[in-house]
Amino acid sequence: MNPWRNIWTITKRELGAYFSSPIAYVFIVIFLLLSGFFTFSAYLGKFFERREASLGSFFIWHPWFYLFLVPAVGMRLWAEERRVGTIELLLTMPITAWQAIVGKFLASWLFLALALFLTFPLWITVNILGHPDNGVILSGYIGSWMMAGAYLAVSCITSALTRSQVVSFIISLIACLFLILAGYPPVTNMIDWPWLVNLVSSFSVMTHFDGFQRGVLDVRDVIFFVSVIGFSLFTTSVILRTHRAG
Amino acid sequence: MIKVNNLAKVFGAKRAVDHITFSVERGEVLGFLGPNGAGKSTTMRMITGFIPPSEGSVSVGGFDIVAQPIQARRLIGYLPENAPAYTDMTVYGFLNFAAEIRGMGRDARKKAVNRAVELCFLEPVLHQSVETLSKGYRHRTCFAQSIIHDPDVLVLDEPTDGLDPNQKHEVRQLIRRMGEKKAIIFSTHILEEVDAACSRAIIIDRGRIVANGTPEELRRKSEWAGAVTLRVSGINGATLSDKLCRLSSVKRATILKEEATGVTARVFPRNNGNGLLASSIADAAQGWRIEELHTEEGRLDEVFRSITMPDTAAQNGKEEEQPKELNS
Numbered sequence: 001m002n003p004w005r006n007i008w009t010i011t012k013r014e015l016g017a018y019f020s021s022p023i024a025y026v027f028i029v030i031f032l033l034l035s036g037f038f039t040f041s042a043y044l045g046k047f048f049e050r051r052e053a054s055l056g057s058f059f060i061w062h063p064w065f066y067l068f069l070v071p072a073v074g075m076r077l078w079a080e081e082r083r084v085g086t087i088e089l090l091l092t093m094p095i096t097a098w099q100a101i102v103g104k105f106l107a108s109w110l111f112l113a114l115a116l117f118l119t120f121p122l123w124i125t126v127n128i129l130g131h132p133d134n135g136v137i138l139s140g141y142i143g144s145w146m147m148a149g150a151y152l153a154v155s156c157i158t159s160a161l162t163r164s165q166v167v168s169f170i171i172s173l174i175a176c177l178f179l180i181l182a183g184y185p186p187v188t189n190m191i192d193w194p195w196l197v198n199l200v201s202s203f204s205v206m207t208h209f210d211g212f213q214r215g216v217l218d219v220r221d222v223i224f225f226v227s228v229i230g231f232s233l234f235t236t237s238v239i240l241r242t243h244r245a246g
Numbered sequence: 247m248i249k250v251n252n253l254a255k256v257f258g259a260k261r262a263v264d265h266i267t268f269s270v271e272r273g274e275v276l277g278f279l280g281p282n283g284a285g286k287s288t289t290m291r292m293i294t295g296f297i298p299p300s301e302g303s304v305s306v307g308g309f310d311i312v313a314q315p316i317q318a319r320r321l322i323g324y325l326p327e328n329a330p331a332y333t334d335m336t337v338y339g340f341l342n343f344a345a346e347i348r349g350m351g352r353d354a355r356k357k358a359v360n361r362a363v364e365l366c367f368l369e370p371v372l373h374q375s376v377e378t379l380s381k382g383y384r385h386r387t388c389f390a391q392s393i394i395h396d397p398d399v400l401v402l403d404e405p406t407d408g409l410d411p412n413q414k415h416e417v418r419q420l421i422r423r424m425g426e427k428k429a430i431i432f433s434t435h436i437l438e439e440v441d442a443a444c445s446r447a448i449i450i451d452r453g454r455i456v457a458n459g460t461p462e463e464l465r466r467k468s469e470w471a472g473a474v475t476l477r478v479s480g481i482n483g484a485t486l487s488d489k490l491c492r493l494s495s496v497k498r499a500t501i502l503k504e505e506a507t508g509v510t511a512r513v514f515p516r517n518n519g520n521g522l523l524a525s526s527i528a529d530a531a532q533g534w535r536i537e538e539l540h541t542e543e544g545r546l547d548e549v550f551r552s553i554t555m556p557d558t559a560a561q562n563g564k565e566e567e568q569p570k571e572l573n574s
Contacts, residue, residue: 009346013332020334085330089391092294093347094320244297
């Protein structure tokens with residue numbers, strides 16, 4: 001049977017699960033409030049003070065928003081299945097574990113895409129006020145979404161590790177923090193050897209998101225995010241398998 | 247349909263399932279009995295492919311559960327222990343999802359859901375969220391999920407757990423009816439269910455099969471099988487027991503109750519009695535009057551106890567010693 005059909009069935013169910021509880025709406029509202037506040041604040045994003053037609057003051061905060069928001073979206077994916085015991089139903093259905101993993105990941109990723117899409121008033125605003133380079137903005141959105149996917153895939157791992165959503169949230173927050181800090185200048189400045197700085201920061205989402213923000217779509221950056229996602233989902237499948245093997 | 251061959255599962259140092267072999271054919275309902283922690287759920291999880299076996303193999307409808315898991319799982323309907331279900335969905339949504347993931351098209355899904363809802367009496371809660379359901383309804387929702395695709399093989403882990411007596415009865419009837427065309431294996435520790443629904447039963451203890459047979463065969467293993475309970479008047483207990491023991495077909499006799507109106511005794515036969523014990527007792531009745539006489543059928547709970555707790559006697563001995571130690 002067509003594997004995408006199974007994946008889509010899982011994805012639909014997971015998306016339904018988000019919207020049948022208040023979590024989805026609370027998340028979206030918080031995300032929009034935060035991004036509005038950080039972008040326009042005279043202390044933080046300085047949208048107006050910059051006097052330039054771009055969404056740079058919006059995208060620059062994304063690595064930090066996602067640090068808290070994406071683990072909150074991903075924490076329930078497997079932890080809840082394990083807690084309630086539905087994992088036993090799901091993994092004895094005639095689908096592969098991969099299809100379940102990808103289906104769940106896609107659902108959360110699409111959900112994050114929706115949240116991101118709902119920031120479109122910002123785009124309208126900046127287009128009314130000036131003449132921004134919409135290509136750069138599009139590239140920023142794509143990069144932001146890919147980065148969210150990388151965080152989310154890490155959250156999948158931590159969610160598969162435990163049956164507690166809170167534990168999953170905290171571990172994935174710490175893991176994602178490392179993904180940021182590895183490329184955060186105050187941290188990289190402490191390292192003396194340039195080759196080591198390059199090596200460490202090449203593991204950071206900051207380094208790879210940077211190009212997208214400037215409107216440079218570098219294949220290496222795309223490969224980075226895609227491989228973080230692929231590797232993390234693979235790790236998730238290994239964890240699920242070892243957990244079942246006892 | 248289900249072939250379990252030399253199946254074993256080790257968790258760390260613990261042997262949960264220890265090389266068991268059995269098979270279930272179409273038209274059979276196999277009762278899976280055993281005390282808690284005997285390895286029932288672990289065995290079922292291996293049959294459905296949720297956990298991989300440490301040793302041995304399981305094949306369902308000719309498909310090996312490890313080598314061809316998808317083909318095998320397509321044939322199986324599974325009700326896990328505690329009947330988990332997605333709490334955020336409605337009953338209808340959940341069943342529809344189960345049908346969809348089994349690859350049914352829109353029309354087939356509608357039919358399948360309606361059929362399962364009817365069989366499991368879920369009509370009143372169809373559009374209610376699973377979270378708000380009572381335990382009985384939730385259990386039946388998960389049960390409905392397991393039969394949604396009309397599977398050839400049903401694996402049910404404690405299907406009547408948490409149901410009220412009426413619901414238990416309905417579910418047993420359902421299992422029995424479906425058992426005519428499917429291969430069903432279900433676990434329980436309610437022994438009357440074995441009589442009500444099973445064509446065969448397996449008792450497992452500490453991961454091993456300790457008994458395998460039809461309910462009648464198992465019952466015959468009971469030392470009560472063929473025993474005779476009688477109530478007589480006109481004689482005292484000691485004399486009665488003495489007289490009974492002199493009969494060649496009697497192994498031993500115990501006096502259960504001695505009253506002014508009569509004596510109640512239970513007589514155990516030598517070499518299973520062959521049903522002749524009652525008549526030989528009746529023949530021997532001289533000088534006393536038989537008020538009541540019937541042959542016991544053997545009791546499953548007693549067989550179950552004697553098989554799964556062979557060292558009860560030894561333990562009782564120890565328990566008696568302990569208070570003495572405390573006193574001294």
